[in-house]
Amino acid sequence: MNRRFFAQFAAAVLTAVTLGLAPAVHAADESPDAMIKRLSDEVMSAIKSDKALQSGDMNRLMALVDSKIMPNVNFQRMTASAVGPAWRQATPEQKQRLQDEFKTLLIRTYSGALDQVNDQVISVKPQRSGPADTEVVVRTEVRGRGDPIQLDYRMEKTPTGWKIYNLNVLGVWLVETYRSQFAQEINSKGVDGLIATLAERNRSNAARKG
Numbered sequence: 001m002n003r004r005f006f007a008q009f010a011a012a013v014l015t016a017v018t019l020g021l022a023p024a025v026h027a028a029d030e031s032p033d034a035m036i037k038r039l040s041d042e043v044m045s046a047i048k049s050d051k052a053l054q055s056g057d058m059n060r061l062m063a064l065v066d067s068k069i070m071p072n073v074n075f076q077r078m079t080a081s082a083v084g085p086a087w088r089q090a091t092p093e094q095k096q097r098l099q100d101e102f103k104t105l106l107i108r109t110y111s112g113a114l115d116q117v118n119d120q121v122i123s124v125k126p127q128r129s130g131p132a133d134t135e136v137v138v139r140t141e142v143r144g145r146g147d148p149i150q151l152d153y154r155m156e157k158t159p160t161g162w163k164i165y166n167l168n169v170l171g172v173w174l175v176e177t178y179r180s181q182f183a184q185e186i187n188s189k190g191v192d193g194l195i196a197t198l199a200e201r202n203r204s205n206a207a208r209k210g
């Protein structure tokens with residue numbers, strides 16, 4: 001097990017959740033750690049039992065994206081955080097394009113990790129937050145061959161339940177990693193330049209995937 005695999009696997013888990021592999025309707029008062037435990041179990045089970053997902057079938061993945069809502073992820077907040085201050089100046093159309101391209105980037109970049117899931121299990125650590133907290137970090141470990149791997153989720157409480165908006169692998173937060181990359185593009189090319197770069201990267205990834 002290595003950092004690159006689990007960076008991929010973590011985003012694959014997040015992607016699978018985003019794709020709607022977990023049922024959309026759950027109690028709004030479900031605790032954040034219980035939610036992560038449920039999602040982890042369902043995602044791992046779905047990956048292990050679905051040959052199409054294991055092989056990274058992009059048509060299947062994209063069809064699921066098109067047909068499902070994202071009940072467990074605040075993807076707008078995730079994208080806004082990754083884009084940084086420029087998000088506030090972006091037009092509604094630019095914001096939508098950024099969300100669409102960022103979502104596609106995550107799905108295509110990490111779909112290859114889906115076929116690497118085999119005998120790993122996810123253990124959710126005891127929750128340290130209080131019942132009145134509206135922002136929490138749920139800490140988990142991925143256990144398999146080798147040392148346990150840290151995998152944490154930043155979550156927010158909403159009227160419809162807890163939502164994931166960031167993810168940490170071995171001390172590295174996903175959104176912050178993309179923010180540093182996006183900032184370079186925005187500083188040199190502006191928001192439209194970032195959108196164009198993401199779109200081109202997605203086209204290249206799709207071509208390589210065939």
